[in-house]
Amino acid sequence: MTTLFTSLRVSAFLAWKSIQRGSKGTLALTIMIIALIFVNLVFLPSIISGVVETFNTQSIDFDFGNLVIEPREGSQYISGVTSLQKTVERIPGITGTSPRIAAGATFFYKGHNAASTLYGITPDDERSVTKIADYMTAGEFLSNGDTDAIILGTTLAGTEGQEAGGLPSLQGVAVGDSVEVTYPNGETRTYRVKGIYQTQSISVDTAAFVTSREMSGVLGLRDQASMILVKTAVDGREEEYKTELLSYGIQEQIRTFREKAGGFVDQAIQSFNIINTISALVSLIIAIVVVFIVIFINTVNRRRQIGILKAIGIDQQIIINSYVLQVLFITAVGALAGMALNAGVTTYLTAYPLVFPGGPVYPVVEVSAILQSVASLFAVSVVAGYIPAWQIAREDILTAIRG
Amino acid sequence: MIVAENLTRIYTMGRVEVHALRGVSLEVAKGEFVGIMGASGSGKSTLLHILGLLDRPTSGRVTIDGTDVLGLTDHRRTLFRLNRLGYVFQDYALIGELTALENVYLTSLVRGAPKEEYLKKSAGILERVGLADRMDHRQSELSGGEQQRVAIARALVNNPSILLADEPCANLDSQTSRSILDLFARLNEDLGQTILMVSHEEWHKEYFCRVATLRDGLIGDMVECRRRKPHPGGEA
Numbered sequence: 001m002t003t004l005f006t007s008l009r010v011s012a013f014l015a016w017k018s019i020q021r022g023s024k025g026t027l028a029l030t031i032m033i034i035a036l037i038f039v040n041l042v043f044l045p046s047i048i049s050g051v052v053e054t055f056n057t058q059s060i061d062f063d064f065g066n067l068v069i070e071p072r073e074g075s076q077y078i079s080g081v082t083s084l085q086k087t088v089e090r091i092p093g094i095t096g097t098s099p100r101i102a103a104g105a106t107f108f109y110k111g112h113n114a115a116s117t118l119y120g121i122t123p124d125d126e127r128s129v130t131k132i133a134d135y136m137t138a139g140e141f142l143s144n145g146d147t148d149a150i151i152l153g154t155t156l157a158g159t160e161g162q163e164a165g166g167l168p169s170l171q172g173v174a175v176g177d178s179v180e181v182t183y184p185n186g187e188t189r190t191y192r193v194k195g196i197y198q199t200q201s202i203s204v205d206t207a208a209f210v211t212s213r214e215m216s217g218v219l220g221l222r223d224q225a226s227m228i229l230v231k232t233a234v235d236g237r238e239e240e241y242k243t244e245l246l247s248y249g250i251q252e253q254i255r256t257f258r259e260k261a262g263g264f265v266d267q268a269i270q271s272f273n274i275i276n277t278i279s280a281l282v283s284l285i286i287a288i289v290v291v292f293i294v295i296f297i298n299t300v301n302r303r304r305q306i307g308i309l310k311a312i313g314i315d316q317q318i319i320i321n322s323y324v325l326q327v328l329f330i331t332a333v334g335a336l337a338g339m340a341l342n343a344g345v346t347t348y349l350t351a352y353p354l355v356f357p358g359g360p361v362y363p364v365v366e367v368s369a370i371l372q373s374v375a376s377l378f379a380v381s382v383v384a385g386y387i388p389a390w391q392i393a394r395e396d397i398l399t400a401i402r403g
Numbered sequence: 404m405i406v407a408e409n410l411t412r413i414y415t416m417g418r419v420e421v422h423a424l425r426g427v428s429l430e431v432a433k434g435e436f437v438g439i440m441g442a443s444g445s446g447k448s449t450l451l452h453i454l455g456l457l458d459r460p461t462s463g464r465v466t467i468d469g470t471d472v473l474g475l476t477d478h479r480r481t482l483f484r485l486n487r488l489g490y491v492f493q494d495y496a497l498i499g500e501l502t503a504l505e506n507v508y509l510t511s512l513v514r515g516a517p518k519e520e521y522l523k524k525s526a527g528i529l530e531r532v533g534l535a536d537r538m539d540h541r542q543s544e545l546s547g548g549e550q551q552r553v554a555i556a557r558a559l560v561n562n563p564s565i566l567l568a569d570e571p572c573a574n575l576d577s578q579t580s581r582s583i584l585d586l587f588a589r590l591n592e593d594l595g596q597t598i599l600m601v602s603h604e605e606w607h608k609e610y611f612c613r614v615a616t617l618r619d620g621l622i623g624d625m626v627e628c629r630r631r632k633p634h635p636g637g638e639a
Contacts, residue, residue, distance in 0.1 A: 006515040021500045308496045313485025
């Protein structure tokens with residue numbers, strides 16, 4: 001009696017001989033197509049993951065930190081900022097807090113004007129939360145004692161003679177220049193530009209920063225802030241920290257950086273995922289068609305051989321399995337080649353990242369995406385290989401032998 | 404023992420019905436070397452296909468060593484062919500992707516024989532048919548006679564109790580044909596293998612114990628023959 005092991009051994013023998021002595025060109029082409037399909041299955045999810053990663057990093061590093069404490073319902077400002085800061089900083093896992101005063105302002109420079117957001121910060125605190133200070137392209141970051149200095153985002157500073165495509169731009173401010181700023185209460189101040197930064201986050205690069213001391217003085221605020229940015233030791237656990245902060249009796253509103261983004265990225269990711277699903281489906285259909293055609297042609301060309309095998313006593317299932325094993329081999333080698341190809345593409349895009357509005361996007365290849373792609377490829381390939389093999393192998397022996 | 408009773412086989416070709424067998428009955432005792440002869444289209448190959456479990460009759464009954472082989476499932480028929488029958492096709496029917504040796508040991512592989520055993524046995528039988536130096540050659544590298552000898556070696560490698568050969572010498576010259584018939588006769592004589600061979604060459608009769616001559620799908624004559632002793636030594 002033929003055991004399962006023996007059957008598989010014979011199937012593997014026939015499969016290997018067919019691969020070894022069949023058309024090398026067809027084999028290479030099929031493997032290449034499977035490899036490209038694999039790359040297509042993995043590439044788009046890696047870009048989507050990259051976009052998410054970029055958004056998260058940019059939001060945390062430049063826009064919001066991990067959490068943002070905002071005024072209570074109905075209040076414009078948080079009061080007792082110093083005390084609140086001390087409370088928050090005592091919580092384990094909180095590594096920094098930065099109170100910010102935010103106000104809409106109009107900036108004037110050599111006949112150009114631009115409306116944007118002006119922030120008042122405590123520079124030392126800001127350094128403990130965001131990385132803006134590390135992204136100065138000219139001049140220096142603010143110091144705690146500065147009262148007549150301002151730093152501008154590169155978009156707001158602008159380039160001489162160039163519009164910024166609808167974004168606020170003063171068209172060519174340089175370090176050392178003077179910029180006039182009109183506050184929402186009508187007060188106007190002139191500041192020396194101490195530095196220009198570039199974070200590649202649009203909302204940050206179109207803004208400007210002065211010290212809280214200066215801005216509080218202009219707006220008449222005392223120990224007040226529009227928001228307090230909070231930096232946590234570990235990213236990705238914002239919800240836990242939010243609960244922790246609330247448990248300390250903080251009455252102000254607390255939002256994670258994702259909540260602050262207002263679902264924009266979630267919507268973008270949803271759209272990306274729809275595109276990705278369509279792309280993956282098309283790829284898998286191509287894989288089914290390619291494998292089906294290859295195995296169909298293979299079995300039709302070997303119809304007589306299949307008839308002979310059955311005539312000499314080889315079970316139909318052994319013959320079918322030999323084709324399934326060939327498909328598994330082609331898919332495995334194709335997936336490996338695809339992984340190598342994808343590694344090449346990923347390496348290239350890591351060196352030369354895609355530039356999105358939120359910043360540079362590096363492909364993030366997740367193991368789960370690879371496993372899912374490999375599993376999908378194997379599943380569709382086996383089905384696409386099995387059907388034509390089964391169709392031919394169940395044919396009448398003499399009909400098959402006569403071709 | 405092979406017992407075929409009242410076999411009919413009707414093929415439908417478009418609207419035309421072709422009666423290949425019209426009620427053939429035949430008994431072949433164990434160890435007989437029976438020739439099946441007749442003109443083209445007389446039903447020789449059809450009869451051999453049915454006895455070799457490659458085809459099913461339209462009606463009738465076939466028992467081999469007491470087993471009603473027409474009642475077997477496809478899977479059982481496959482196993483029966485593997486374990487009990489050896490079949491030599493007119494056009495060799497080798498697997499082109501395999502070498503001579505691989506073609507021969509393939510069925511032993513299916514039977515789960517240990518590697519050493521099937522390699523030794525297959526090489527031995529190829530030596531016996533005079534192909535010791537052609538074992539690693541593929542079909543395209545072998546002459547017609549060599550291919551036929553590989554096909555015979557494949558049919559014999561598992562010591563089947565019944566060997567069925569469908570015009571095994573049809574494409575061979577007379578010298579090669581004679582060496583193959585000598586081999587069959589020797590196997591029949593030495594090992595007591597039952598052999599049914601389809602042929603249309605009159606001179607082949609000298610190798611057969613009996614000859615059944617088919618005419619229009621029926622056995623016209625069944626005659627005993629005076630057997631010639633197989634050629635001693637040689638490739639056989």
